[in-house]
Amino acid sequence: MKKILTAIFAMASTTCALAQETPTSPLEISGSVDTYFKYDFAKDPRNAKTSFVTDHNSVSLGMIDIALKKKTGKASFVGELSFGPRGQTQSIPDAAAAGSSFNIQNLYVNYDFTDEFSMTAGYMGTFIGYEVISPVGNFNYSTSYLFTNGPFQNAGIKATYKFSDKVSLMAGLFNDWNVYSASRGVSAIGGQLMVAPVEGWTAYLNVLSGAGFGGYGTIEDLTTSYQITDKFKLGLNAANYDIKDSNVFGSYIGAALYPQYAVADAVTLGLRGEYFQYKKYGTTPKTSFTAVTFTANIKAGGLTFIPEVRLDHNSDKPFYKESGAIAPNAGQFSLAAVYAF
Amino acid sequence: MRSILVVLFSICSLCLFAQQKNFSKDDQGKFIYYKVVDSVNLNKQVLTSRASKFVNDFYKKQLKQSSATDSSVLATGKVVIDKTLLVAGHPSGEVSYQFIFEARDDKYRFWLTDFSFVPYKRDRYGNFVASTTISTPLEKPVGKLNAGEWTAIQESAYSKAVKFAEDFRKYLATELPAQPKPKKTETISTKKW
Numbered sequence: 251m252k253k254i255l256t257a258i259f260a261m262a263s264t265t266c267a268l269a270q271e272t273p274t275s276p277l278e279i280s281g282s283v284d285t286y287f288k289y290d291f292a293k294d295p296r297n298a299k300t301s302f303v304t305d306h307n308s309v310s311l312g313m314i315d316i317a318l319k320k321k322t323g324k325a326s327f328v329g330e331l332s333f334g335p336r337g338q339t340q341s342i343p344d345a346a347a348a349g350s351s352f353n354i355q356n357l358y359v360n361y362d363f364t365d366e367f368s369m370t371a372g373y374m375g376t377f378i379g380y381e382v383i384s385p386v387g388n389f390n391y392s393t394s395y396l397f398t399n400g401p402f403q404n405a406g407i408k409a410t411y412k413f414s415d416k417v418s419l420m421a422g423l424f425n426d427w428n429v430y431s432a433s434r435g436v437s438a439i440g441g442q443l444m445v446a447p448v449e450g451w452t453a454y455l456n457v458l459s460g461a462g463f464g465g466y467g468t469i470e471d472l473t474t475s476y477q478i479t480d481k482f483k484l485g486l487n488a489a490n491y492d493i494k495d496s497n498v499f500g501s502y503i504g505a506a507l508y509p510q511y512a513v514a515d516a517v518t519l520g521l522r523g524e525y526f527q528y529k530k531y532g533t534t535p536k537t538s539f540t541a542v543t544f545t546a547n548i549k550a551g552g553l554t555f556i557p558e559v560r561l562d563h564n565s566d567k568p569f570y571k572e573s574g575a576i577a578p579n580a581g582q583f584s585l586a587a588v589y590a591f
Numbered sequence: 592m593r594s595i596l597v598v599l600f601s602i603c604s605l606c607l608f609a610q611q612k613n614f615s616k617d618d619q620g621k622f623i624y625y626k627v628v629d630s631v632n633l634n635k636q637v638l639t640s641r642a643s644k645f646v647n648d649f650y651k652k653q654l655k656q657s658s659a660t661d662s663s664v665l666a667t668g669k670v671v672i673d674k675t676l677l678v679a680g681h682p683s684g685e686v687s688y689q690f691i692f693e694a695r696d697d698k699y700r701f702w703l704t705d706f707s708f709v710p711y712k713r714d715r716y717g718n719f720v721a722s723t724t725i726s727t728p729l730e731k732p733v734g735k736l737n738a739g740e741w742t743a744i745q746e747s748a749y750s751k752a753v754k755f756a757e758d759f760r761k762y763l764a765t766e767l768p769a770q771p772k773p774k775k776t777e778t779i780s781t782k783k784w
Contacts, residue, residue: 278681280713317717319681328717356717375715382715450724480725516736550736590713591674 278319284312286586297580313337324362330355371407380487391586395526401427426461437461450477464500467493501529556586624752625702638694684710
């Protein structure tokens with residue numbers, strides 16, 4: 251632990267020293283604002299089993315997200331905060347009790363030792379998975395089961411080496427998932443291999459092992475996307491998470507496919523098809539979800555309208571009908587407006 | 592006095608309106624920034640040598656030489672377009688282009704063409720990265736929904752091209768400085784008084 255702290259302080263000191271000698275870039279400011287209306291076909295908000303878009307028959311808030319970035323020579327920082335339900339109560343962790351504060355999305359420093367090698371320390375968006383908290387980073391407005399059940403963010407220190415534009419490798423030490431300070435020490439190790447075999451195709455092979463949701467476990471993840479033609483893009487996310495203690499809930503396996511087709515300059519249609527299974531734990535049997543989400547992105551300058559229809563199925567009947575009776579199916583319609591600046 | 596001010600104001604307004612904000616098109620309908628420059632007393636070898644130096648030294652972060660002859664230099668370039676929000680902003684995309692230079696004795700010409708734009712998006716770590724590998728020709732018309740933003744990108748690319756041209760003309764008009772000799776560091780010895 252002492253060694254890690256020494257490395258972080260050494261990196262920070264070097265950054266300060268070099269900052270006096272090298273030119274600075276302008277401060278970058280960017281962010282987004284989002285709001286949505288959702289209607290659950292069974293009029294029951296409990297049918298939302300994934301993150302965000304949880305209200306029913308309501309014009310609701312997502313979040314305002316503000317990011318700052320500055321680079322001084324080889325050193326840079328990113329600080330990103332979000333305010334609003336998507337960035338507060340629905341993100342983990344909420345900085346204050348009762349969901350009245352904000353969520354840090356990114357807060358880290360980075361140093362590029364060379365063009366190929368860099369180190370980063372702080373709190374960062376997770377390297378696991380296809381979807382992210384920010385609505386600007388996702389095509390669909392609702393989120394997948396894989397996103398909801400995986401890590402959102404990881405605090406830690408990582409090193410990245412870029413062998414070429416087609417291959418890079420990251421390795422790092424991390425806290426347990428989604429915490430600003432470790433409750434079980436710097437107890438997870440993670441890595442990411444990025445390969446870009448052909449132009450337009452990028453694949454990330456990710457592993458994170460150590461303290462996480464439900465105790466200690468290991469998650470293996472494949473996230474890839476391929477811009478096959480000017481108009482057609484295909485994305486894939488597949489992951490497996492095993493908690494060491496087989497009596498604890500939270501182990502899962504799943505895959506999601508993301509085909510998207512641009513029908514016009516400003517309009518892209520997309521689909522997310524997902525299979526997701528919570529694995530058996532203790533005496534509780536496994537349970538499986540399938541979900542199909544039809545989404546359109548209509549862009550007008552910085553604004554994107556996202557109409558969406560989502561259908562979920564689970565034969566174990568975790569959903570509710572309008573009468574309150576349990577049901578195997580759920581459906582919802584939502585219309586979101588996301589402005590990126 | 593008042594009439595003089597009115598005339599001056601009118602002239603200034605005309606100058607402002609006359610200022611070109613966007614690219615001209617070539618005979619293939621592509622955007623082009625084209626200049627012919629008289630350069631008296633400079634032969635084509637000197638001009639070509641300076642142009643090559645400009646590409647490989649002065650603008651090496653933005654340009655990559657693709658070929659050269661005794662009177663021409665070809666390079667590909669890339670420039671980042673920024674989206675400005677009052678006092679700060681962030682990169683919104685990059686424009687790639689072709690740079691072509693040809694020299695004769697006492698004059699040269701250069702042009703920038705094949706402009707294409709790749710938009711950036713913010714990744715999960717808060718960095719702006721290319722959102723696609725598919726670039727869009729800068730002269731391509733877009734629908735009404737995104738016309739304003741697209742025009743801003745075209746104008747920003749044009750102003751970058753103007754800056755590039757100014758830098759290039761100044762560089763070619765200036766005698767290249769000789770390589771400075773390394774300074775001999777003086778050392779002080781305490782062995783003798």
